Amino acid sequence: MNDAVPVSVIIVAAGLSRRMGGAKKEFMTLPGGGTVLSRAVEPFVGAVAIQHMVIAVPETDTAFYAAETEKALFASETNRAQLQHKVSFIAGGDTRQKSVHNALEFLAGQGARGVVLIHDGARPFVTGGIVRAVAEKARDSGAACPVIPSVDTLKEIAPDCSLNARPSLLASAAQVHAGIPADTVVVRHLDRASLAAVQTPQGFLFAPLLEAHRKATRNAKTYTDDTEIWSAYVKSSVYTVRGSPDNSKITYPKDVESIPNIGESLRSAPHGALKIGLGYDLHRLVTGRLLVLGGVVIPSAKGEAGHSDGDALLHAVADALLGAAALGDVGSYFPNGDAAWKGADSRDLLRAVLRDIQKARWSIGNIDCVVALEQPKLLPYRNAIRESVAETLEIDAARVFVKAKTGEGIGEVGRGEAVAAWATCLLSDAR
Structure with missing residues (x-):
């Protein structure tokens, strides 16, 4: 990528990993060396010329988490050598959107411009090729994200409002536990060929993304990711680059075991005390x-x-x-x-x-x-x-x-x- 275009990086690591049992997933050590966080950041070092990196940590006990996050980041000597004087740790928010907005405002205070890349701290298997492709497409087109084809056939669902609907207490409890509203029906069959799963990093021109976040905050609107905020307020296309099935995000303990070339080494390792x-x-x-x-x-x-x-x-x-x-x-x-x-x-x-x-x-x-x-x-x-x-x-x-x-x-x-x-x-x- 053209080094004349400044690149800032935001790493989102402000969650408390409740679904991992309270063990903060970014701090986990992975087979082969390094932590989840250090491995998530390393590919950025060689792929783009980083002007500044901001890592959003939990807003609860920020000083503690900043210190622990720094240890996890510098479990990689590459990160320590290249980022020691370029990285800042800030308090995130209670949502991903608030964490990114806080980071953008911090970068604005540092005079950031050019392109900003936003990546999940719990996505440790991104490649330098994906990082570079996103950054270049964002530089040339305004906004970009990596995607992979949808594997499952997806359906749009809605509450069953028919007169003969008979709610089942057993079925409703199971659906709610799975995160699905009770007593729903399929209302639209989606074409899988036109669907894709979105990954990170997502890349944007810095100034319009910052203004889009400010508008979303003023309007008290909540969005699932930054591409949605971009589409809502910048009203410009988000371009796609090829992602990878290996570029998965760790959310549950089973996610680590299912990662290719990682799961087997974990399964053969002795269980923790x-x-x-x-x-x-x-x-x-x-x-x-x-x-x-x-x-x-x-x-x-x-x-x-x-x-x-x-x-x-x-x-x-x-x-x-x-x-x-x-x-x-x-x-x-x-x-x-x-x-x-x-x-x-x-x-x-x-x-x-x-x-x-x-x-x-x-x-x-x-x-x-x-x-x-x-x-x-x-x-x-x-x-x-x-x-x-x-x-x-x-x-x-x-x-x-x-x-x-x-x-x-x-x-x-x-x-x-x-x-x-x-x-x-x-x-x-x-x-």
């Missing part, structure tokens, strides 16, 4: 305090006494994680006598534990909890508690469950004097 942890906590219930469980405030005449906010459930979860990883316990991490933790939000304490779990390269498989409380009933709040715990631990809520028990009038729990919580966790080696 598994660790199980058990945590327990008990707090007296007193008037004048909030009852907080799993980060959720429960309406109650009494709340937990404690040095922090007294969230017995989150303390038990933290204890289970620390025990499984052999890192300590809640008492040693957050001593009662330390003024720094007085009145602390236990979600912040659990996030601090999570960072150490991640630094030790452990991935959370699941969390199972029991709360013993005489009153009030927790069932109406269970889903909110599960969501809160999952959000704090950066995993999917399907990996967290909470059960409620009473003391049947026996002991300090049964007399309404205390709340107790137990938690178990499964950790797996994410290295």
Whole structure:
């Protein structure tokens, strides 16, 4: 490609990899050396003359993720040698669109112009040829993306609005779980020959793409990718170049195993270590305090006494994680006598534990909890508690469950004097 045309690169790595069990996929080590992120970036180094690279990292605890992302990027000596003074790490957003917009605004502040290439940090098998082809087509035509033919026959579906529609509870539950709306019918048969799957990197002229993102943000419009934003606001064609079936994105653990020449080496490798942890906590219930469980405030005449906010459930979860990883316990991490933790939000304490779990390269498989409380009933709040715990631990809520028990009038729990919580966790080696 003509080096006179400046090229900026945006790598999107702001997700929390919930579908990978909380182990950030960009940090995974791949057979043959390097991390998912380092392998995703390497082909850009030799294919185009990079003026600046921006990597969008999670907006939660940006400093931590920026440091870890830098380690993953420089697992490649090529990246370290060529990009050390050209790469910046910025906070992304809660959507891919927001992350790209943040990166574009950062680049605008750096005086970026020419072409910008946008690539998924979890797409490690792109080739230099694809990168170069996209950049050249974007330079010449405005916008470009790699595509591959659609393998499956695709159908357009819509809700069944017929009078004789008979919703099936069983079928609906299965469809919703699969991400398909319940009770749908095929409304259009699409011609597979005219369909293609879009990959990254996607390339654009910088200035019009930045303005398109600004308009989309002002209009509060959400789009699936940058080619859609370009088409909506620049109203210019997006040209295609040939992609590759190997240029796949890692989303689920099975995606790694299915990649050609990678899956076999993973299948023959020994399984990572598994660790199980058990945590327990008990707090007296007193008037004048909030009852907080799993980060959720429960309406109650009494709340937990404690040095922090007294969230017995989150303390038990933290204890289970620390025990499984052999890192300590809640008492040693957050001593009662330390003024720094007085009145602390236990979600912040659990996030601090999570960072150490991640630094030790452990991935959370699941969390199972029991709360013993005489009153009030927790069932109406269970889903909110599960969501809160999952959000704090950066995993999917399907990996967290909470059960409620009473003391049947026996002991300090049964007399309404205390709340107790137990938690178990499964950790797996994410290295």
